[in-house]
Amino acid sequence: xxxxxxxxxxxxxxxxFCLLSLVSCSSILIDPNEKKTPKKQNxxxxxxxxxxxHESINFQNDRQKSLTNSTFKIAxxxxxxxxxxxxxxxxxxxxxxxxxxxxxxxxxxxxxxxGNLEGVLLDKGEPAKQCADLKRCYVFxxxxxxxxxxxxxxxxxxSLANNHARDFGEEGRLSTMTALDEQGxxxxxxxxxxxxxTLKDSSFAMVAFAPFVGANDMLDLPLAxxxxxxxxxxxxxxxxxxxxxxxxxxxxxxxxxxxYFYNEDRGDVVQFARTMVDNGADLVLGHGPHVPRAMExxxxxxxxxxxxxxxxxxxxxxxxxxxxxxxxxxxVSNQGHFISGKIHSFRQNRPNGPQPDDNNCSAKLIxxxxxQDFPESMLHISNDGDIYKLSQSR
Numbered sequence: 284x285x286x287x288x289x290x291x292x293x294x295x296x297x298x299x300f301c302l303l304s305l306v307s308c309s310s311i312l313i314d315p316n317e318k319k320t321p322k323k324q325n326x327x328x329x330x331x332x333x334x335x336x337h338e339s340i341n342f343q344n345d346r347q348k349s350l351t352n353s354t355f356k357i358a359x360x361x362x363x364x365x366x367x368x369x370x371x372x373x374x375x376x377x378x379x380x381x382x383x384x385x386x387x388x389x390x391x392x393x394x395x396x397x398g399n400l401e402g403v404l405l406d407k408g409e410p411a412k413q414c415a416d417l418k419r420c421y422v423f424x425x426x427x428x429x430x431x432x433x434x435x436x437x438x439x440x441x442s443l444a445n446n447h448a449r450d451f452g453e454e455g456r457l458s459t460m461t462a463l464d465e466q467g468x469x470x471x472x473x474x475x476x477x478x479x480x481t482l483k484d485s486s487f488a489m490v491a492f493a494p495f496v497g498a499n500d501m502l503d504l505p506l507a508x509x510x511x512x513x514x515x516x517x518x519x520x521x522x523x524x525x526x527x528x529x530x531x532x533x534x535x536x537x538x539x540x541x542x543y544f545y546n547e548d549r550g551d552v553v554q555f556a557r558t559m560v561d562n563g564a565d566l567v568l569g570h571g572p573h574v575p576r577a578m579e580x581x582x583x584x585x586x587x588x589x590x591x592x593x594x595x596x597x598x599x600x601x602x603x604x605x606x607x608x609x610x611x612x613x614x615v616s617n618q619g620h621f622i623s624g625k626i627h628s629f630r631q632n633r634p635n636g637p638q639p640d641d642n643n644c645s646a647k648l649i650x651x652x653x654x655q656d657f658p659e660s661m662l663h664i665s666n667d668g669d670i671y672k673l674s675q676s677r
Contacts, residue, residue: 308642308643308644308647308648323439323467323469323478323479323480324469324478324479324480325460325464325469325470325471325476325477325478325479326476326477326478326479326488353616353617354614354615354616354617354622355394355395355482355485355520355614355615355616355617356392356393356394356395356612356613356614357393357394357395357396357397357522357566357612357613357614357615358389358390358392358393358395358396358397358437358610358611358612358613359396359397359398359568359587359590359610359611359613360386360397360398360399360590360593360594360608360609360610360611361398361399361570361575361589361590361591361592361593361608361609362398362399362401362445362570362571362573362591362592362593362594362595362599363398363399363400363401363433363438363441363593363594363595364400364401364402364423364425364447364594364595364596364597364598364599365379365382365425365429365432365433365594365596366425366596366597367402367422367423367424367425367597367598368424368425368426369410369420369422369423369424370414370417370420371417373596373597373598374425374426374596375596375634375636376634378432379429379432379433379435379436380432380435380436381636382594382596382635382636383436383437383594383636383637384636385629385636385637385638385639386436386437386594386610386627386629386636386637387436387437389437389610389612389627390436390437390438390610391436391437393437393439393612394482395439395440395480395482395487395522396437396438396439396440397438397439397440397441397442397489397522397524397568398438398440398441398442398593399441399442399445399524399526399570399571399590400433400441400442400443400445400448400459400470401423401445401447401448401595401599402422402423402424402425402447402448402450403423403424403425403447403448403449403450403451403455403456403458403459404425404426404427404429404430404458404459404462404463405424405425405427405451405454405455405458405459406426406427406458408424408451408452408454408455408458409451410422410424410450410451410452411449411450411451411452411455421598422447422450422451423447423450423598424450424451424455427458427462429462430462430463430465430466430468431466433463433466433468434466434467434468438468439467439468439469440468440469440470440478440489441463441468441469441470442470442471442472442491442524442526442570443456443459443460443470443471443472443473443491443498444471444472444473444491444492444493444495444498444499444524444525444526445472445493445495445498445526445570445571446493446495446526448472448495448497448498449495449496449497456473456497460473469489470491471489471490471491471499471524472491472493472498472499472524473497473498473499474497474498474499474500475499476490476499477489477490477491477510477514478490479518483617484617485519485520485617486517486518486519486520487518487519487520487521487522488514488517488518488520488521488522489521489522489523489524490510490511490514490521490522490523490524491523491524491525491526492507492523492524492525492526492527492555493525493526493527493571494526494527494547494548494549494550495526498526501525501526501527501550501555502548502550504554504555504558507555507558507559508558508559508561508562509562511523511559511562511563511564512562512563514563515562515563515564516563519617519618519619520565520566520615520617520618520619521563521564521565521566521619522564522565522566522567522568523556523559523564523566523567523568524567524568524569524570525550525552525555525556525559525567525568525569525570525571526569526570526571527542527549527550527552527555527569527571528542528549528550528552528569528571528572528576528588528589529542529543529544529549529572530544530571530572530573531544531572531573531574532573532574532600532602532603532604532605534572534573534574534576535572535574535575535576535604535648535652536576536577536652536655536656537552537553537576537577537588537652537656539551539553549571552569552588552589553588556569556581556586556588557581557586560581560582560584560586561582564584565584565615565618565619565620566584566585566586566613566615566619566621567584567585567586567587568587568590568611569586569587569588569589569590570589570590570591571589572589572591573591573592573599573600573605574589574591574592574604574605574607575589575590575591575604575607575609575645575648575649575652576588576589576591576649576652576656577649577652577653577655577656577657578649578653578662578664578670579653579656579657579660579662580621580660580661580662580672583620583621584619584620584621585613585615585621585624585662587611590609590611591604591605591607591608591609591645592605592606592607592608592631593608593609593610593629593637594608594631594636594637595631596633596634596636597633601631601632601633604644604648606630606631606632607628607629607630607640607644607645607648608629608630608631608637608645609626609627609628609629609645609646609649610626610627610629610637611624611625611626611627612624612625612626612627613670621672623669623670623671624669624670624671625668625669625670626645626646626649626664626668626670627639627645627668628640628642628643628644628645628646628647628668629645630644630645643666643667643668645668646664646665646666646667646668647666649664650664650665650666661673
């Protein structure tokens with residue numbers, strides 16, 4: 284066994300989405316009362332989970348980074364679902380790299396580029412559960428070839444801990460993992476699985492949690508804490524991904540309680556995230572509600588409670604704030620301390636991918652809900668998305 288480390292009502296009424304720069308974000312109404320070549324590997328956790336029937340990998344990263352001795356750049360986004368060919372063909376006409384052309388420069392310049400991959404990479408196969416109505420069939424199957432395009436767009440690390448990872452059963456999930464392995468894209472999400480890499484002389488681990496069968500379980504706080512504590516004793520920086528919280532256009536505010544979606548326990552994301560930091564996590568990246576949520580600085584570690592949708596070509600609504608697509612760029616120390624950051628504001632206008640939003644709606648929304656949910660936070664977010672720590676003497 285591995286051991287321990289140093290170690291709403293919000294937007295009720297009026298949100299007019301920033302379309303084609305015709306409407307500014309002032310129309311958002313919020314209730315004020317409310318380089319060394321990195322070594323990369325997917326690993327198996329020895330914490331009492333059942334063994335995975337999936338071999339570890341060790342791929343060389345073909346990127347060369349201009350790193351300082353003490354800081355690293357991490358880019359992170361929310362949900363990625365690049366079209367489905369089941370039950371009907373709803374794939375984009377253009378290549379994925381072209382769909383992501385506006386975000387590729389940021390992703391490729393980061394030392395780690397992270398996102399949450401919804402659905403599976405599988406060329407054939409039937410869903411784990413048949414849809415009663417094919418016109419309302421929310422299972423996602425994308426071609427295996429999309430793995431290479433995700434790599435070419437800049438992604439190096441993905442979470443597979445979500446409610447669509449097993450849309451096509453274990454066959455679909457294993458096909459996804461194999462496709463990512465072949466491209467050297469790190470991933471975590473399956474029970475007993477985490478990802479590692481070394482950048483310069485610093486070691487990183489990423490483990491992804493969700494409240495769903497077959498994923499590292501975020502509802503079992505003691506076990507999740509043990510997992511993170513064990514990783515933190517062996518790696519300099521531990522990243523945690525969480526797919527939790529209720530879904531919906533009105534879910535931008537944190538309830539500070541257990542959330543449910545269709546009677547399904549989606550966890551208490553604040554309790555989970557802070558518990559992970561208490562046990563040695565250095566960065567917590569959330570997704571799942573399909574809208575952006577607040578950020579906070581907790582024990583000098585950044586928690587992003589939801590990065591919303593990022594590139595969801597079909598099957599996931601992009602109306603209103605669900606179409607906001609923040610791209611979070613962070614600078615962290617080689618021990619995981621938050622140094623600075625930037626929220627790059629993009630939005631989705633189908634059939635296009637994420638496009639720059641000159642009104643900075645993503646940044647302004649996250650700024651406002653962060654102030655409301657964490658009024659005493661030392662984290663400052665400017666209107667244009669710059670993130671920094673306030674002086675303790677303010």
